[in-house]
Amino acid sequence: MAVAAATEAVAVVVADSDPSPMVPFQTSNSSQGFLMQTRFAPILMFLFAALAINGVASAQQYELMFDNGSSWRGDDGDRVDVVFSERGVSQSMSGVIMKIDGRPGFQIVFVRGEIAGKQATKGIFAPDIESMKTSDGAGGGAVATRPAPTTKKPDPKTKTSSSPAVTTERADGTLESSKPGVFFMPWEGPVGIEARHDEIKSIIAEADKYGPGQIIVLQINSPGGLVIEGDKIHETLKDVKQRHRVIAWVKEAISAAAFTSLHCDEIYFMQVGAMGSAVMYAGQTAISGGELDAWLEKFSEVAEIGGRDPIIARCMVTRTAMASYDKDPETGKVTIYPDMRGEFDISDDKNVLTLNSDNAIDCGYADGIANTTDDLAVLLDLPEWHEVNDSGRRIHERWQRTVKQCRDRIPRLQAELQRNPERAITLLKELLGWYNRCYPVLVYEMGLPPDPDPIRRQIEEIRRQRGNNRN
Structure with missing residues (x-):
C-alpha cells in the first residue's frame, strides 16, 4: 500500500535529434495484460486514453454519471445548478465548475458560487450529487467565463511580530528562536x-x-x-x-x-x-x-x-x-x-x-x-x-505548484505526441520524469499505470526500430 514518494528534482529531458519519422511496429503485451497496438508511440495511445476517460484531456471536458441514472457532460468554467445531499439533507447550489478531480466513482466536483451569502468554492462528492445541469444563463452548455486563478496568501489578519526573532544555535547543535512560535x-x-x-x-x-x-x-x-x-x-x-x-x-x-x-x-x-x-x-x-x-x-x-x-x-x-x-x-x-x-x-x-x-x-x-x-x-x-520560519508555507506552495504544473503539462504532452511522433523518445522521457515529480497526480488522479516500466520498454523499442530503419 505504499505510495511512491515524489521528489522535488526537475526531470532531465534528453532530446532525441533523429528527425526520421516513425514506422509501424509490433510489440508484445505488457505484464499488466493490455495490448499495445503499434503505430507511432502506441503505449501513449493507451496511457492517454486513460487520461481522457478520467476527464483530464486537453479540453478539460468531463462526463459524470450519478447514482439515480442521470448524467452531466461539460467543461471547466461551465455554470451549473447542483442538487446534492449533505448529512442526509438535500441542498442546492449554483456556480461555476472550477475543476473535477479523481477517478470515476470517486470524483470531487469543485463549484465556486454563493454559500451563506459569500462567494466560496465547495467540493462536492460526485456520489452525493442528485442532479447537475448546465444553467440556462450559460446558454445551454456554453462555457461561462472562468474566474482567474488566485494565489493564496497568508491570512491578512496575521499579526506580524513586533520585533524580529533571532535564531541561534545551541551547544547540542539544535536551533533556538528568540520568540516562542x-x-x-x-x-x-x-x-x-x-x-x-x-x-x-x-x-x-x-x-x-x-x-x-x-x-x-x-x-x-x-x-x-x-x-x-x-x-x-x-x-x-x-x-x-x-x-x-x-x-x-x-x-x-x-x-x-x-x-x-x-x-x-x-x-x-x-x-x-x-x-x-x-x-x-x-x-x-x-x-x-x-x-x-x-x-x-x-x-x-x-x-x-x-x-x-x-x-x-x-x-x-x-x-x-x-x-x-x-x-x-x-x-x-x-x-x-x-x-x-x-x-x-x-x-x-x-x-x-x-x-x-x-x-x-x-x-x-x-x-x-x-x-x-x-x-x-x-x-x-x-x-x-x-x-518560527516560513518553511511550512514554502513546502506547501512548492508541492501545489508541482501539482498545477503536472495538470497543465500532461494534456499538452499528449497533444505534442500526436502532432510530433518523431519526438516520441524525448516526450516519453519527459513523462517518466513526471512519474518522479508528481506520481500521485499521474496514477491516482489521471489513471496512468502505477508502474512506468512499459514506457521505458517503449523507448527502447522505438530506438531499435529507428536503428533498423537506418540500416
Missing part, C-alpha cells in the same frame, strides 16, 4: 494527491532542527481522499507526538482528513469547520463485514491516541453507530453513550457523522474555535502569532 503549514486538497504524508514529514523535519517541544500547526482543508495515504500518516503522527505538540486547525476535514486530524494533540475548528464522514469504499461500494470492523477499530484507536472518546469516532465511519451525551451543568463534564439515551444527540443510526464547530466544542471533541491566526495564538497560550 509555531511551525505552520497549510494541508489542503485531496488526501494523497495534494495533501500528502510527504509534506507532513517535511515540516516535522524542520521542527526537529529546533529540538523537542515544538508546536506544529496543520491548517487542514481537505474533502478526503486516499485511505492508503493514511497508513503512513498514522505511523508518522504517532511518532512525532512523542516529541512535539501537534495541532489540527480545521476548516474541512472529511474522511481521510478527519483520520489525520484525530491523531493531533489538539483540534481547533474555524467557525465554518467540519470534520467526519470517514466511510471507506471498495470500488463504489462501502466496505462491510471484517473490513468495516477493522476500519472501526483503527479509527477508534486513532481517537484514543488523540485523547478522545472512540464512540464518537465510530459514528464517523458507519451510520449503524450512534452517540449521545450528558453534560454536567456545573462541572461541564461530558459523558458519552453509544446509543441515544443521553440528553444531547450527536449521531443517530440514519446518517454518518460530520461534526460542526458547535457540537464538536460542546461534546469535547474540539478544543476551541479560532477564525484567525491571532485567535489561534491565544488558544495556544502564545503571546502573539509568530511563525
